[in-house]
Amino acid sequence: xxxxxxxxxAFIAVIAAVNVVLQRHPISSAxxxxxxxxxxxxLYLLLGAEFIAMAQLIVYAGAIMVLFVFVIMLLNAGTxxxxxxxxxxxxxxxxxxxxxxxxxxxxxxxVFPNAGFVKFGDFTGGGAKEIGYALFTEYLxxxxxxxxxxxxxxxGAIVLARKELD
Amino acid sequence: xxxxxxxxxxxxxxxxxWYLTLSAILFAVGVAGFLFxxxxxxxxxxxxxxxxxxxxxxxxxxxxxxxxxxxxxxxFVMVVAAAEAAVGxxxxxxxxxxxxxxxxxxxxxxxx
Numbered sequence: 268x269x270x271x272x273x274x275x276x277a278f279i280a281v282i283a284a285v286n287v288v289l290q291r292h293p294i295s296s297a298x299x300x301x302x303x304x305x306x307x308x309x310l311y312l313l314l315g316a317e318f319i320a321m322a323q324l325i326v327y328a329g330a331i332m333v334l335f336v337f338v339i340m341l342l343n344a345g346t347x348x349x350x351x352x353x354x355x356x357x358x359x360x361x362x363x364x365x366x367x368x369x370x371x372x373x374x375x376x377x378v379f380p381n382a383g384f385v386k387f388g389d390f391t392g393g394g395a396k397e398i399g400y401a402l403f404t405e406y407l408x409x410x411x412x413x414x415x416x417x418x419x420x421x422x423g424a425i426v427l428a429r430k431e432l433d
Numbered sequence: 434x435x436x437x438x439x440x441x442x443x444x445x446x447x448x449x450x451w452y453l454t455l456s457a458i459l460f461a462v463g464v465a466g467f468l469f470x471x472x473x474x475x476x477x478x479x480x481x482x483x484x485x486x487x488x489x490x491x492x493x494x495x496x497x498x499x500x501x502x503x504x505x506x507x508x509f510v511m512v513v514a515a516a517e518a519a520v521g522x523x524x525x526x527x528x529x530x531x532x533x534x535x536x537x538x539x540x541x542x543x544x545x
Contacts, residue, residue, distance in 0.1 A: 273447040277455045284459050284482055288466035293474045300478050303459070307485055310452070314496045316504045319511075323488075326511055331481065331518045338522045339474055342529050347472040347536070364465045371457035376450055385496055386446035392501045398508070401501050413512050420516035427523035 269387050272313060280306040291346045293339045297332060304328045315390035318398045452493040459486035473528070473535045477521055484514050 283302035290296045304327045311320035402410055463486060466479035488507040495503025528540060 268443075269446045270443060273451065277451075280455065281458055281462070284462040287475075287478060287482060288462055288469065293472055293478075296475050296478055300482065303482060304485060307489060310455075310489065311492055313447075314452070314492050316492045316495065316507070319488075319492060319504050319507050322508065322511060326515060327481075327485070331515055334518055334522055335474065335478065338525060342474075342526070342535065344472065344474055344535055347470070347475070360465075360469065364461055364468075367464060368457055368461035371460065372454050375453040375457060379450060379453065382449035382453075382497055384446035384448055385452060385493070389446075390496045390499050392499065393495070393504050397501045398504060401505055402508075405502075406505055409509060413509065416516055417512070420519050424519040424523040427520070428526050 269313065269385070273310065273385075276306040276309045276313075280310070293344045293347075294336065297335050297339060300335075301328050301332050304332070313387050314385060314393075315387070316393040318393055318395045449493060449497050453490060456486045456489040456493070459483075459489070471536050471538060473525055473537050473540070476537060477518075477525070481514060481518070484510055 280303050283299045283306065286299040287296045287303065290299060304323060308320045308323040308328070311317075311323060460483055463479045463483035466482065467476055470476050470479065488510055491503045491507040491510070495501065495507075525535075529535060532540060534540065
């Protein structure tokens with residue numbers, strides 16, 4: 268059953284990811300990206316990360332993608348025009364990406380040859396209680412630094428996006 | 434393969450390496466989009482795709498080591514991605530206001 272769910276949602280994730288790259292209109296790319304994030308949330312559930320799966324749905328698929336769609340509509344971004352690329356980059360681009368993928372997979376198999384199996388229910392340490400406990404004991408300092416980071420991001424976004432006054 | 438063996442494979446779960454391979458595929462697709470696309474918003478979305486691929490690796494390793502720490506790393510990546518999206522989209526707004534284009538080929542100087 269695990270393998271069935273993994274294959275189904277991995278397939279959806281890959282198809283949607285390829286669609287993000289191939290679509291010419293940014294809105295279509297954004298909606299495909301929502302599909303990637305939702306199917307990744309299901310895979311997180313299979314890996315026993317319940318809290319992260321919900322955070323993925325709420326923060327990524329909810330907040331961040333709404334921000335993207337807002338900006339796309341605000342800027343009235345249309346279909347992207349084809350621009351002339353150099354002959355070399357057109358010929359070498361796809362093989363270079365495939366080589367990168369092959370290298371990543373090679374090292375994943377080389378470094379973790381007997382990494383074991385993922386079974387739903389094997390690991391239940393990803394609930395809100397365990398995450399919260401670790402966050403407020405072992406990882407308290409990074410958590411506090413994160414709040415400062417978000418404050419800086421809010422101030423920076425407002426400063427950058429406001430209308431210039433003469 | 435005997436039917437019993439196939440059933441055993443079906444019940445033993447998904448190999449960790451399959452999750453890592455999926456993560457690698459998503460990362461490579463993100464890199465491809467980052468390099469091939471010309472629209473600055475789509476390029477930004479491909480960065481988010483790469484961050485998600487890395488998150489999947491983190492959570493896979495958290496499951497493999499039976500520790501919640503890996504999931505916390507994914508959590509922090511998510512927070513940083515949210516901050517990055519807010520600032521990045523503000524920068525895109527400013528760029529569009531100053532140059533009225535979203536094509537990264539035409540945005541090739543820092544100053545006007």
